[in-house]
Amino acid sequence: MSTPEEITAQRARWMTVAQKAGTPLMSVLLAMIVGSLIVLASGGDPVAAFSSLWEGAFGNAYQTGETIMRSTPLIFTGLAIAYGFRAGLFNIGAEGQLFMGGLAAAWLGIVLAGLPWFVILPVMLVLSAVAGALWAFIPALLKAKVGAHEVITTMMFSFIARYFVSYMLNGPLKAPGPGGTPGTIPISAVLPPQSTLPKFTDLFPWLPPNNAHVGFLVAIGVAVVVWLLLKYTTVGYEARAVGFNPFAAQTGGVSIALTTVWSLCISGSLAALAGASEVMGVHHRLSDQFSAGFGFTGIAVALLAKNHPIAVIPAALLFGGLAAGSGFMQLNANVPDKLVDIVQALVIFFVAAESIITWFIKRRQKEATRNA
Amino acid sequence: MPVLELRGVTKVFPGVVANDDVSLTLERGEIVALLGENGAGKSTLMNVVYGLLTPDGGEILVDGNPVRIRRPRQAIDLGIGMVHQHFMLVETLTATENIVLGREPTRLGVVDLAVARASVVELSERYGLKVDPDKRVMELSVGMQQRVEILKALYQGARILILDEPTAVLTPQEVTELFGVVRSLVTAGLSVVLITHKLEEVLASADRVVVMRDGRVVGETRPSDTDEISLARMMVGRDVVLRVEKGPANPGEVALEVTDLDVDDDRRLHAVKGVSFQVRRGEVVAIAGVSGNGQSEIIEAIVGLRRPRGGSITLLGHDITHSSTASTIAAGVSHVPEDRHRRGLVLEFDLAENLILGDHRRMPFSRRGFLRPKAIAATAKKRISEYDVRTPSASVLAGNLSGGNQQKLVLARELGRDPECLIAAQPTRGLDVGAIEFVHKRILAERDAGKAVLLVSLELEEVQSLADRILVIYEGRLVAEFAGGQVDAETLGVYMTGGGRGAASGVSTTGGVSA
Numbered sequence: 001m002s003t004p005e006e007i008t009a010q011r012a013r014w015m016t017v018a019q020k021a022g023t024p025l026m027s028v029l030l031a032m033i034v035g036s037l038i039v040l041a042s043g044g045d046p047v048a049a050f051s052s053l054w055e056g057a058f059g060n061a062y063q064t065g066e067t068i069m070r071s072t073p074l075i076f077t078g079l080a081i082a083y084g085f086r087a088g089l090f091n092i093g094a095e096g097q098l099f100m101g102g103l104a105a106a107w108l109g110i111v112l113a114g115l116p117w118f119v120i121l122p123v124m125l126v127l128s129a130v131a132g133a134l135w136a137f138i139p140a141l142l143k144a145k146v147g148a149h150e151v152i153t154t155m156m157f158s159f160i161a162r163y164f165v166s167y168m169l170n171g172p173l174k175a176p177g178p179g180g181t182p183g184t185i186p187i188s189a190v191l192p193p194q195s196t197l198p199k200f201t202d203l204f205p206w207l208p209p210n211n212a213h214v215g216f217l218v219a220i221g222v223a224v225v226v227w228l229l230l231k232y233t234t235v236g237y238e239a240r241a242v243g244f245n246p247f248a249a250q251t252g253g254v255s256i257a258l259t260t261v262w263s264l265c266i267s268g269s270l271a272a273l274a275g276a277s278e279v280m281g282v283h284h285r286l287s288d289q290f291s292a293g294f295g296f297t298g299i300a301v302a303l304l305a306k307n308h309p310i311a312v313i314p315a316a317l318l319f320g321g322l323a324a325g326s327g328f329m330q331l332n333a334n335v336p337d338k339l340v341d342i343v344q345a346l347v348i349f350f351v352a353a354e355s356i357i358t359w360f361i362k363r364r365q366k367e368a369t370r371n372a
Numbered sequence: 373m374p375v376l377e378l379r380g381v382t383k384v385f386p387g388v389v390a391n392d393d394v395s396l397t398l399e400r401g402e403i404v405a406l407l408g409e410n411g412a413g414k415s416t417l418m419n420v421v422y423g424l425l426t427p428d429g430g431e432i433l434v435d436g437n438p439v440r441i442r443r444p445r446q447a448i449d450l451g452i453g454m455v456h457q458h459f460m461l462v463e464t465l466t467a468t469e470n471i472v473l474g475r476e477p478t479r480l481g482v483v484d485l486a487v488a489r490a491s492v493v494e495l496s497e498r499y500g501l502k503v504d505p506d507k508r509v510m511e512l513s514v515g516m517q518q519r520v521e522i523l524k525a526l527y528q529g530a531r532i533l534i535l536d537e538p539t540a541v542l543t544p545q546e547v548t549e550l551f552g553v554v555r556s557l558v559t560a561g562l563s564v565v566l567i568t569h570k571l572e573e574v575l576a577s578a579d580r581v582v583v584m585r586d587g588r589v590v591g592e593t594r595p596s597d598t599d600e601i602s603l604a605r606m607m608v609g610r611d612v613v614l615r616v617e618k619g620p621a622n623p624g625e626v627a628l629e630v631t632d633l634d635v636d637d638d639r640r641l642h643a644v645k646g647v648s649f650q651v652r653r654g655e656v657v658a659i660a661g662v663s664g665n666g667q668s669e670i671i672e673a674i675v676g677l678r679r680p681r682g683g684s685i686t687l688l689g690h691d692i693t694h695s696s697t698a699s700t701i702a703a704g705v706s707h708v709p710e711d712r713h714r715r716g717l718v719l720e721f722d723l724a725e726n727l728i729l730g731d732h733r734r735m736p737f738s739r740r741g742f743l744r745p746k747a748i749a750a751t752a753k754k755r756i757s758e759y760d761v762r763t764p765s766a767s768v769l770a771g772n773l774s775g776g777n778q779q780k781l782v783l784a785r786e787l788g789r790d791p792e793c794l795i796a797a798q799p800t801r802g803l804d805v806g807a808i809e810f811v812h813k814r815i816l817a818e819r820d821a822g823k824a825v826l827l828v829s830l831e832l833e834e835v836q837s838l839a840d841r842i843l844v845i846y847e848g849r850l851v852a853e854f855a856g857g858q859v860d861a862e863t864l865g866v867y868m869t870g871g872g873r874g875a876a877s878g879v880s881t882t883g884g885v886s887a
Contacts, residue, residue: 232742232745234738235741245718245719248729250697250715253730
């Protein structure tokens with residue numbers, strides 16, 4: 001039995017959920033409307049374009065699988081960016097941590113070959129996350145100790161990570177060519193089956209064929225963990241306090257330096273999981289082209305999700321769906337797949353514009369109450 | 373004919389009627405004080421007049437003509453000027469540049485600074501508002517910045533001047549000077565509306581007092597026909613204790629001891645120079661001084677937010693000189709920061725989350741890194757009722773509370789943890805009479821419960837009514853010590869501004885700040 005107060009409190013909570021979700025949904029809708037106008041202006045048929053985009057994203061089991069597969073890394077990077085933002089940090093270098101995570105996964109997958117899957121998979125995921133955390137640790141330390149801005153340092157570390165991966169793929173990790181000849185392309189050896197994440201169809205053979213893999217479930221689990229971490233642990237509490245108001249946090253005995261280091265490392269570990277899950281679930285080997293800018297799309301995902309870990313999941317599905325549907329749309333509606341880029345850009349634009357608008361409204365309200 | 377008349381002005385915000393059928397007149401050459409608690413609707417009313425807010429009903433007449441003011445520009449064109457509580461100056465520009473900004477005299481399309489400077493000098497001499505026209509605003513004292521704001525309004529041709537809480541940031545001497553300036557303005561034919569919640573100022577300076585409460589005008593009187601007690605009653609709607617009853621102090625062992633403390637400020641300048649004092653259990657020690665004389669640095673050093681350059685700080689005999697903020701809190705030091713928005717609260721956190729800040733790593737609020745929502749909610753509920761924080765629930769964001777309730781929230785947290793020593797900086801800044809009464813009572817209750825209380829305040833009223841001992845700080849040094857109740861505001865004012873050293877009390881220098 002709930003008391004009337006509890007019921008009203010619950011209702012109020014749902015109201016705020018609806019309010020919070022309302023504006024991002026509106027941005028997506030607006031982006032589609034403006035996108036339609038653009039299609040119309042260039043002589044296309046917007047209805048055909050968007051319906052084939054939908055077909056391509058969720059039209060059948062295979063396409064739905066594509067969407068899920070493409071969303072998986074975006075959930076991880078979206079979580080990484082969102083966690084950073086909650087702590088007042090802009091981890092623009094998620095792409096670099098993703099590369100380090102991928103590298104760690106590829107190396108471990110080969111080195112640990114022979115262990116059973118139920119040991120090797122968790123070890124690979126955890127140690128890849130640690131690799132990402134370590135890669136974020138140096139920028140975090142620089143930020144905490146000397147105030148070097150994380151936007152610059154993590155970005156620069158991304159370049160180092162990418163070229164380090166290239167070096168490894170051209171050297172120590174390079175796969176040998178056929179018949180024991182030296183390899184010619186910068187690509188790692190294929191991981192043994194027990195160190196890859198199975199496809200859904202591997203587990204449930206009755207499913208229609210598609211490419212979605214278990215990494216998606218891991219991503220959803222991690223999203224829930226991040227949500228709990230932020231809401232119910234002292235680490236998350238301190239991160240949010242520092243993110244909202246570092247001065248008040250400091251006055252309350254929270255170490256800003258320590259919180260910064262922790263938060264950026266957690267963010268880095270989440271980004272690294274994106275790399276690990278791509279290597280383990282999709283490519284089953286490491287190449288230097290294995291990320292389609294997931295680290296950067298993650299920023300858009302976090303923005304659309306308003307940095308809420310659970311909301312990151314639908315936001316990532318939207319961007320994953322756009323990516324999966326764009327080729328289909330180009331083929332069937334004869335609309336260039338660049339439209340998807342435009343829609344993506346518009347979504348981000350309207351989400352950003354929305355926060356500008358609410359910022360304005362808030363400011364007006366604040367002024368009004370202050371002056372009342 | 374009044375220069376300004378409001379008839380039945382109504383302004384509604386979502387959920388609140390900020391002004392309800394408010395009528396008011398202002399005659400030429402008159403100072404009208406608009407008195408009321410925070411949230412009574414004074415500033416809203418004046419923002420309507422200045423065109424910052426659009427009224428939902430009623431009429432505004434200037435010189436007997438009905439006008440519609442939708443923008444500050446229109447108000448300025450009608451001869452209405454307003455000086456806001458938070459100054460709106462460009463810090464990196466000079467006084468002259470700020471004053472003429474928006475109406476710069478030009479020659480061939482280029483700002484003619486010589487002409488601008490000349491008219492500023494002329495204006496400032498005419499009204500006795502001395503400022504250095506060539507100094508950058510950032511180099512001016514707060515009092516001087518306020519003069520720049522007033523000059524700006526005059527330069528724009530104001531005949532009606534609205535001053536929003538003008539004395540909140542001034543020293544006693546600056547307040548006296550300001551009222552001198554205001555008097556000379558009205559003598560010259562201007563009319564002034566003074567928004568305030570300070571009773572003594574109203575009685576000292578206004579020609580007429582209009583009292584507002586809950587958005588309505590509840591009374592109008594002349595200073596000669598009233599006194600502080602009846603004004604306070606009108607303002608709050610009930611009897612208020614202006615000066616809390618205080619029994620004699622019962623000082624016990626030394627709780628907080630500061631010895632030869634040296635602290636640098638943010639610019640690495642020596643801000644606190646060899647300060648020593650003790651605070652015993654059961655007494656309130658106040659540090660009085662003009663803002664920026666090292667008070668903040670002393671507090672920050674004690675609570676571990678700033679590393680002292682030298683000296684030592686002990687709490688009940690334990691050295692806490694270099695303790696972190698977290699361990700200082702754990703040792704029993706509570707801190708009510710001077711800026712509750714910046715340091716006191718996380719405005720985006722709800723009340724429950726704010727109430728555990730500083731104790732969040734300890735039982736009962738967390739165990740092994742996990743927060744305990746039930747314990748947090750239970751404590752929040754208890755503290756909210758105990759400290760009379762007016763809120764629909766503990767899950768309201770702190771930013772949505774009124775200033776008085778926010779301060780009660782800070783007190784609920786800092787006193788709720790049952791500290792050994794309370795450090796309160798400007799604990800009643802910006803609060804209205806009712807909330808001030810509450811805060812003062814709580815602070816004295818802590819004293820009477822055997823806690824050591826260190827009060828830092830710019831309000832001499834507050835220092836005098838609460839302190840058992842008063843230390844005066846000037847340029848980082850303690851320059852005088854008085855027993856509470858043994859010294860008048862003028863004497864304190866003299867020491868606070870660098871005068872009086874070596875002189876007998878009651879010296880009559882105005883205490884111009886000199887290094």
